[in-house]
Amino acid sequence: MGNSFMHTYLYCLLKLIVGICFLSSTVSSQCLEHQMSVLLQIKQELSIDPQFVTDSKLLSWTPTKNCCLWDGVTCDLQTGYVVGLDLSNSSITSGINGSTSIFSLHHLQYLSIAGNELYSSPFPSGFSRLSSLTHLNLSWSGFFGQVPAEISFLRKLVSLDLSSYPFGLEEPVTLQNPDIETLVENLTRLRVLHLDGIDLSMAESRLWAVLSTKLPNLRVLGLSNCNLAGVLHPSLLQLEQLTDLQLSGNNFSSRVPDFLAEFSSLKSLHLSYCGLYGIFPNSLFLMRTLRSLDVSYNSNLTGTLPAEFPSGSRLEVINLSGTMFTGNLPHSIVNLVFLQDLEISQCSFSGSIPSSFENLTELRYLDFGRNNFSGPVPSLALSEKITGLIFSHNHFSGFIPLSYANGLNYLEVLDLRNNSLKGMIPPALFTKPLLRRLDLSQNQLNGQLKEFQNASSSLLREMHLSENELQGPIPVSIFKIRGLNVLGLSSNQFNGTINFEMIKDTNELTTLDLSGNNFSFEVSGVNSTLFSHIGKLALGSCNLKEIPGFLTNLMNLFHLDLSNNKIKGEIPKWIWKVGNGNLVYLNLSNNMLSGFEKPIPNLSPGYLAVLDLHSNLLQGPFLMPSPFIIHLDYSHNQFSSSLPSRIFENLPYASFVSLSSNHFNGEIPFSMCETWNLFVLDLSKNHFNGSIPECLGNSNSFLKVLNLRNNELHGILPKRFAENCTLRTLDVNQNHLEGPLPRSLANCGDLEVLDVGNNFLNGSFPFWLETLPLLRVLILRSNFFGGSIIYSPSKTSFPLLQIIDLASNKFRGNLSSEWFKSWKGMMKQEKKSQSSQVLRYSYLVLTPEGEEEEEEEEDFISSFNGPRTVVCRYAIAMKRMPSQNVANFTLQ
The missing domain is CATH 3.80.10.10 (Ribonuclease Inhibitor)
Structure with missing residues (x-):
């Protein structure tokens, strides 16, 4: 009885399902002829970007098919009328206006034209004819x-x-x-x-x-x-x-209002890039309904994570990146059982990652970059769904967790750069099934890289291992990763012989950096067609003795670094045509190059933006660079000529120009006043004569560093420095300048270094410089300044001054010890607060990609002809300021 009933029930259920399927098929086949006609008319009216025509939804719109089954078309199951039209992301460029046939589909309830390319089309009229619309999406369409x-x-x-x-x-x-x-x-x-x-x-x-x-x-x-x-x-x-x-x-530009926590149903709150400031209300973290919170890149927003996250929290996404949040990750973070995405990069979090963090099993993406975390990197062995781990620029120590190599099989990005990790790199990292980007650079990883299996199946696109302590030869397996796009191995202790034909299997490699190792290279007889796809090649500090000839055939090369080698002779004329004439970056600095192969090249047709030839033995006249130059460094050579009068008119994009330590002569061209992008100009240690162009102080609104020291300049300093003067360094030491200091220098509110020593300047002590808020170095020595220096307690007196040199002038009278006591910048600072005292010139350095400028800290002890000693601590960027600047004063 029971079986009979069950059979009858199943038979009826099967008939019902078949009936429904037949009915659906019958209804869906009822494509109304006039509706199809309108749709085909729409297809005819629309223009599609030819690059993407094969991906268009309209390809399925053919009269031989049921129009209700066309891609993007939805019909009413009962009437057959078109009620939904989805043309989103169809690469439509034109054809939608007031007369378009879309507005003839009067039964439309859903219309989407989102994500198209209608950039020359105003919004069409005609929407009033679609009175049944419930959903209208015109977003990012170009209207x-x-x-x-x-x-x-x-x-x-x-x-x-x-x-x-x-x-x-x-x-x-x-x-x-x-x-x-x-x-x-x-x-x-x-x-x-x-x-x-x-x-x-x-x-x-x-x-x-x-x-x-x-x-x-x-x-x-x-x-x-x-x-x-x-x-x-x-x-x-x-x-x-x-x-x-x-x-x-x-x-x-306000505080985050507390009332936002009173929403009873709020699931997602996005307030990134809003200029918010003040303390973030922790009550928002405690909202029971909230799932996604993004307040990233509000640089003045402060706060800490709550000590106790509630156990019932539904939070899935937290993004605090680019804020001033501080403190540790609380142990209660384990209560965020639904947490998938936690982004807290570029904050000030510190401490170690709590052990409870290991229990968050739903994690997909973590970005803890650029904080002050320490201790071991979390293993996250239970977070099997994670796709991205970014722990870069912290103070993590210990070893790379084995779980990263042997587990976490969905991992696509692993970034551990700039920490203090040690030990060997697990070979299994290179063949993780989905890993595309691996960055372990700037650590203390050591040992020899081992060969690994199944390299050809690896999906790695980027491998960054630079600035470690890795040794031995490079595993051949690395060059078997077919899809590898970027390989950075610089600044290690690799050795062995590099034959460039070994990279023939990496047929997608565009960036190769082998700089700073102990390789020997086989550069003769290389078939460069095997790796003609290389776009960026860095072989600095690689003991090269010649410029490799195979470079001539690298048609895609745009970045070439051969610096710090032992290359002699002339720079070959073919090098300017490398990369089919599209070379953008060329660094041949710190070699023994002596000149240019004749005929002297004409660089004006090229696209060179960076040309660094410093510290060679180059001679002859000034070589005019490409008009697209941004960074030009000819310093520490033996060039000898005057500069072309219109040099700066022909360098409209130049931001850094250094010609120091050569034999250039003649006058400084007035055309330097016509450039608006120049940040740094260094003409020091040459034989320039004449006067400093009067227009200099009042012309370039972006100039930050002007170094003219050790030349033969005469006359006076420019009288007028503009009110919006942006100078941070003005150095004219060791010239023949005369006259007083121009009072308009007080307009340079960003001025940090003023060095006018060893000239013939005169006048009284420039008390009007005391109000400059950032001035740290003031050198007036060996001039004809005179008169009394009378300290007035009521005045602001050099708030950040750290070095002052008044020796060998004509000052007279008593010098108050209270004046020195008022110089707070000279008082020894605790290490933890030293960063605020650092005088930074990061824009002077063209740092290689991924590297950071080091800083050196020096103590200057100024001695006096009396019982007092003032110690001034002065932190400077390396090689920026000579340490012999010692101030000498007489106290009476």
């Missing part, structure tokens, strides 16, 4: 101009997305007529509203009141990059059903 008024009459809309690019369109998207209030007046059913990228600054005064009163059913509100300012208004709390609030990219 520009005023939002059509017809949209405000689509009373059935529950979802409206008009998000736009905030820049780059022919005209911006505007909401003025109708304005935001008129637009939403009739859209009372809206649950989702996205206006991201539309300038709403004109409506800001009433915006929050309009949204909270007109849209009572709103659940999702997107107003990112809308040029909003001021503060968020508590009236938002009237949106009781709000689950998603996206306000990133505005300029609120």
